Amino acid sequence: MKEIKISELEKIQSEYEKDHSCTVARHALTGADINTVAASKDAVRDLDFNFDINIKSMDVANQKASGRCWIFAGCNCMRERIGRKLGLSSFKLSQSYIAFYDKLEKLNYTLEALIETIDCDYDDRTVQFLVQNGIGDGGQWDMLVNVVKKYGVCPKNAYVETYTSSSTRSLNALLNAEIRRFASESRKVKAEKGMKAVEELKESYMKRFYKALVSCYGLPPKTFDLKYTDDKGKYHVVRGYTPKSFFDEFFGDTIDDFVSCINAPTKSKPFNKSYTVQYLGNVYGGKVVKHLNLPMERLKEVILAQLRDGFIVWFGSDVSSYGDRMRGVWNDQEWDYKSLLDLDIKMDKGESLDFRASAMNHAMCITGVAFDKDGKPSKWKIENSWGDDRGRKGYFTMSASWFDQYTYQAVVKREYLTKEEQEAYDADPIVLKPWDPMGSLAD
Numbered sequence: 001m002k003e004i005k006i007s008e009l010e011k012i013q014s015e016y017e018k019d020h021s022c023t024v025a026r027h028a029l030t031g032a033d034i035n036t037v038a039a040s041k042d043a044v045r046d047l048d049f050n051f052d053i054n055i056k057s058m059d060v061a062n063q064k065a066s067g068r069c070w071i072f073a074g075c076n077c078m079r080e081r082i083g084r085k086l087g088l089s090s091f092k093l094s095q096s097y098i099a100f101y102d103k104l105e106k107l108n109y110t111l112e113a114l115i116e117t118i119d120c121d122y123d124d125r126t127v128q129f130l131v132q133n134g135i136g137d138g139g140q141w142d143m144l145v146n147v148v149k150k151y152g153v154c155p156k157n158a159y160v161e162t163y164t165s166s167s168t169r170s171l172n173a174l175l176n177a178e179i180r181r182f183a184s185e186s187r188k189v190k191a192e193k194g195m196k197a198v199e200e201l202k203e204s205y206m207k208r209f210y211k212a213l214v215s216c217y218g219l220p221p222k223t224f225d226l227k228y229t230d231d232k233g234k235y236h237v238v239r240g241y242t243p244k245s246f247f248d249e250f251f252g253d254t255i256d257d258f259v260s261c262i263n264a265p266t267k268s269k270p271f272n273k274s275y276t277v278q279y280l281g282n283v284y285g286g287k288v289v290k291h292l293n294l295p296m297e298r299l300k301e302v303i304l305a306q307l308r309d310g311f312i313v314w315f316g317s318d319v320s321s322y323g324d325r326m327r328g329v330w331n332d333q334e335w336d337y338k339s340l341l342d343l344d345i346k347m348d349k350g351e352s353l354d355f356r357a358s359a360m361n362h363a364m365c366i367t368g369v370a371f372d373k374d375g376k377p378s379k380w381k382i383e384n385s386w387g388d389d390r391g392r393k394g395y396f397t398m399s400a401s402w403f404d405q406y407t408y409q410a411v412v413k414r415e416y417l418t419k420e421e422q423e424a425y426d427a428d429p430i431v432l433k434p435w436d437p438m439g440s441l442a443d
Helices: 006-018 020-029 034-038 069-086 095-116 125-133 141-151 169-193 195-217 243-250 252-257 296-308 337-341 349-354 400-406 419-426
Strands: 224-229 235-241 258-262 274-277 291-293 313-317 362-371 377-383 395-399 407-413 430-432
Touching: 006 020, 020 034, 020 337, 034 337, 069 095, 069 141, 069 243, 069 313, 069 362, 095 125, 095 141, 095 169, 095 195, 125 169, 141 243, 141 252, 141 258, 169 195, 224 243, 235 243, 243 252, 252 258, 258 296, 274 419, 291 419, 296 313, 296 362, 296 407, 377 400, 395 400, 400 407
Parallel strands: 258 291, 274 430
Antiparallel strands: 224 235, 258 407, 274 291, 313 362, 313 407, 362 377, 377 395
């Protein structure tokens, strides 16, 4: 190890003072944000809002101060199908209804995981992972499937937003504090009274969790009437739906036709194999969260196949890098940190996963794409869930290079996969460790 020497700092500062570009950068950064100064307009001209494939989709929603993007993106896909069947250009599903049951199931899932690891040391890495992460708003596609197949879906007016459903931080903190208390208390109970007492303890926690969720989200509907006016002006009413019967009528088992494909170009994850992540899930005993790892060019091929058939695509990216959230642009060529500060933050995609420089953290929908003269994607049209006051009424644009570097997951119909790819997906998945980056949640 080597300490910082004052003489070395003096030498570096002398070199700095002689570099006029450093002086310009220092003057600029004293009064402006780094991203503002580093912005390069050289790469903006190709990101207009015209697309070769441009699927007409509904108005964007707003997840507000919650991490429910994966639910919003899933509802955006589902409502398009409902709209086509009912002749509607606008329809709203209740994201809050799905989030309520997702949270309830995650709580049960996490308590079961803590019981499963109850004999491990408290500082075991898996135990620490469970108590540190607890439960949150984020999720994955297969977690959405688990909830809607078990509990169904309903229109937004059947289960409306509350303050807490749109701003979840306080409730999440309280629930996670209780999870940690259970982790500690359950070990004491097991030592004194045995596992049967631990199960009884868990049931008492789940009852209190359920009551807390109902108090914050409202009583989930048992039945509702569907009332709507179609695009031809005709009024309809269908009475007596349950959330489950509504889901079964419009989706049913067809939701199982969609599979999660990822692009994780790391040495530890060979392509054309399926993967799951230990302790990644929400519904205990439900569908395993599974991904088929594909090369990026192949992932784009199956995405384009679905877009060409007129269906939008649920996908997950790392939106923390190279983005202008107000203009609605993600473009890794638009910010030049190297010229400004001599900081080169770009890494190989596989290395960025291995060393936690990047991972999927947000889910949205792909609704369009433009091609260059060689027929390759040059930019993508994205339906986001951050409200309509950003981008083009909530729709964003992604450059081709940004998409390749920071997109990690897409959900497509299995019919677009080859026979060999389908067999690879259906095979028993390779189990990754709980902290693997492909277990990150979209929020």
